[in-house]
Amino acid sequence: xxxxxxxxxxxxxxxxxxxxxxxxxxxxxxxxxxxxxxxxxxxxxxxxxxxxxxxxxxxxxxxxxxxxxxxxxxxxxxxxxxxxxxxxxxxxxxxxxxxxxxxxxxxxxxxxxxxxxxxxxxxxxxxxxxxxxxxxxxxxxxxxxxxxxxxxxxxxxxxxxxxxxxxxxxxxxxxxxxxxxxxxxxxxxxxxxxxxxxxxxxxxxxxxxxxxxxxxxxxxxxxxxxxxxxxxxxxxxxxxxxxxxxxxxxxxxx
Amino acid sequence: xxxxxxxxxxxxxxxxxxxxxxxxxxxxxxxxxxxxxxxxxxxxxxxxxxxxxxxxxxxxxxxxxxxxxxxxxxxxxxxxxxxxxxxxxxxxxxxxxxxxxxxxxxxxxxxxxxxxxxxxxxxxxxxxxxxxxxxxxxxxxxxxxxxxxxxxxxxxxxxxxxxxxxxxxxxxxxxxxxxxxxxxxxxxxxxxxxxxxxxxxxxxxxxxxxxxxxxxxxxxxxxxxxxxxxxxxxxxxxxxxxxxxxxxxxxxxxxxxxxxxxxxxxxxxxxxxxxxxxxxxxxxxxxxxxxxxxxxxxxxxxx
Numbered sequence: 001x002x003x004x005x006x007x008x009x010x011x012x013x014x015x016x017x018x019x020x021x022x023x024x025x026x027x028x029x030x031x032x033x034x035x036x037x038x039x040x041x042x043x044x045x046x047x048x049x050x051x052x053x054x055x056x057x058x059x060x061x062x063x064x065x066x067x068x069x070x071x072x073x074x075x076x077x078x079x080x081x082x083x084x085x086x087x088x089x090x091x092x093x094x095x096x097x098x099x100x101x102x103x104x105x106x107x108x109x110x111x112x113x114x115x116x117x118x119x120x121x122x123x124x125x126x127x128x129x130x131x132x133x134x135x136x137x138x139x140x141x142x143x144x145x146x147x148x149x150x151x152x153x154x155x156x157x158x159x160x161x162x163x164x165x166x167x168x169x170x171x172x173x174x175x176x177x178x179x180x181x182x183x184x185x186x187x188x189x190x191x192x193x194x195x196x197x198x199x200x201x202x203x204x205x206x207x208x209x210x211x212x213x214x215x216x217x218x219x220x221x222x223x224x225x226x227x228x229x230x231x232x233x234x235x236x237x238x239x240x241x242x243x244x245x246x247x248x249x250x251x252x253x254x
Numbered sequence: 255x256x257x258x259x260x261x262x263x264x265x266x267x268x269x270x271x272x273x274x275x276x277x278x279x280x281x282x283x284x285x286x287x288x289x290x291x292x293x294x295x296x297x298x299x300x301x302x303x304x305x306x307x308x309x310x311x312x313x314x315x316x317x318x319x320x321x322x323x324x325x326x327x328x329x330x331x332x333x334x335x336x337x338x339x340x341x342x343x344x345x346x347x348x349x350x351x352x353x354x355x356x357x358x359x360x361x362x363x364x365x366x367x368x369x370x371x372x373x374x375x376x377x378x379x380x381x382x383x384x385x386x387x388x389x390x391x392x393x394x395x396x397x398x399x400x401x402x403x404x405x406x407x408x409x410x411x412x413x414x415x416x417x418x419x420x421x422x423x424x425x426x427x428x429x430x431x432x433x434x435x436x437x438x439x440x441x442x443x444x445x446x447x448x449x450x451x452x453x454x455x456x457x458x459x460x461x462x463x464x465x466x467x468x469x470x471x472x473x474x475x476x477x478x479x480x481x482x483x484x485x486x487x488x489x490x491x492x493x494x495x496x497x498x499x500x501x502x503x504x505x506x507x508x509x510x511x512x513x514x515x516x517x518x519x520x521x522x523x524x525x526x527x528x529x530x531x532x533x534x535x536x537x538x539x540x541x542x543x544x545x546x547x548x549x550x551x552x553x554x555x556x557x
Binding site: 002006049215218236 | 276277278279282283284286287299307308309310311312313314315316317319320321323325328460470471519521522523524525526
């Protein structure tokens with residue numbers, strides 16, 4: 001069986017969660033069956049040379065459907081956001097190495113920042129009430145997916161940069177101390193802080209990284225990220241194949 | 255069915271489509287999607303004598319009709335390739351081309367000597383990588399450089415030798431002729447054109463290396479022109495590459511004078527592009543009543 005493949009995926013449901021951020025459910029056939037939390041898809045944009053890497057937000061294996069939540073960042077994502085229900089995206093998926101969830105009876109913490117929140121949703125699902133979802137946004141109006149996490153039983157802790165809702169400050173200011181593992185996705189400064197928070201407490205931490213990408217499958221070596229090497233030095237790994245999820249203590253932040 | 259076989263410097267390819275170096279790794283990833291025997295050959299990721307970490311990220315930037323890259327020859331080194339990649343590749347039923355890059359003519363020679371002891375089918379000498387400080391492109395932009403490195407490698411290379419030429423030159427025909435005179439069995443062109451993009455808010459180049467190599471449909475007309483010019487200057491086969499995305503592009507490149515083709519950047523948009531290009535090419539040959547794809551090579555009727 002192919003680990004990943006290309007498929008024309010019909011859009012089942014599309015909505016704009018907050019201005020510029022879209023939620024899209026697609027009918028994904030066997031791609032959904034193969035998908036795991038933390039993996040991503042490469043979505044083709046007509047007229048563009050490169051596909052757009054977008055993380056998988058939810059996997060519905062019963063309906064063979066995948067959910068993507070993404071932000072319009074430029075021309076490519078804007079074109080994808082314009083696709084209406086009934087039309088199809090050309091999707092290459094599932095790609096990369098996702099979250100290793102381990103024992104779901106542990107108390108764990110999912111930490112997301114902004115558009116880094118979506119890939120955590122599926123990963124947090126099996127933990128139910130054992131998971132806290134610490135979700136940070138610029139401001140209240142930018143907050144997304146809070147009710148989605150609540151609906152699957154996770155304890156949601158909201159943080160905003162401007163204090164317009166929830167905790168006023170950084171996510172590391174409101175992460176519960178009693179957690180046994182951390183899973184994070186968001187901007188690099190946040191990931192660095194979360195990784196340091198976990199390292200200080202000796203808690204294992206996995207983080208999902210982002211990088212400019214071309215092939216998405218590990219062939220072109222475009223999406224390099226600096227990793228600690230076994231010999232004490234460093235090496236360039238690749239976000240698309242080695243990641244996007246890495247053990248935080250293996251990543252060298254620049 | 256028209257015959258798609260081509261002969262490239264004594265090596266028979268099942269069809270003229272070769273995966274271009276740097277876009278296909280060592281074949282394992284796209285091998286998930288279709289048998290690698292679909293392709294006439296694979297030009298492997300560029301190898302250096304010793305492992306290279308490559309350039310810091312970002313290494314990629316999209317451009318109108320194409321992309322820039324500055325991967326910087328990240329590779330595990332020639333010995334690791336021979337030990338860990340070649341045995342698997344050899345079993346995939348396709349022609350294996352080892353692509354090499356060096357800092358000095360001696361490094362190129364040493365790699366060619368080492369690879370001549372293996373069962374790779376062919377060696378492609380990359381003297382046109384724009385993304386590394388030393389090596390590569392400085393040999394590819396003057397006739398003296400092409401001559402020096404090609405003749406050094408020729409002495410130790412027991413495999414068919416293909417020289418990959420840079421488009422960042424004023425007369426591509428001269429470069430092809432210099433490679434042929436120094437003993438090359440084939441030339442491949444074009445490598446990427448040096449380019450640059452700048453983020454207008456941060457005023458930083460998007461690529462950490464500042465400049466990168468431009469590939470994709472945007473360079474296709476330049477590639478067709480250069481293949482046409484090179485093919486008129488040399489008797490050895492010319493392998494055409496640069497932005498081929500459709501079967502029509504493949505036909506065009508063959509008409510310009512290419513004996514075989516390489517495809518690269520299009521894979522990122524459509525990993526199945528080789529399958530589609532070959533289907534279209536076969537159909538075209540049938541429609542045109544041609545019995546062999548070789549009949550297209552150089553068959554352009556210039557004004």
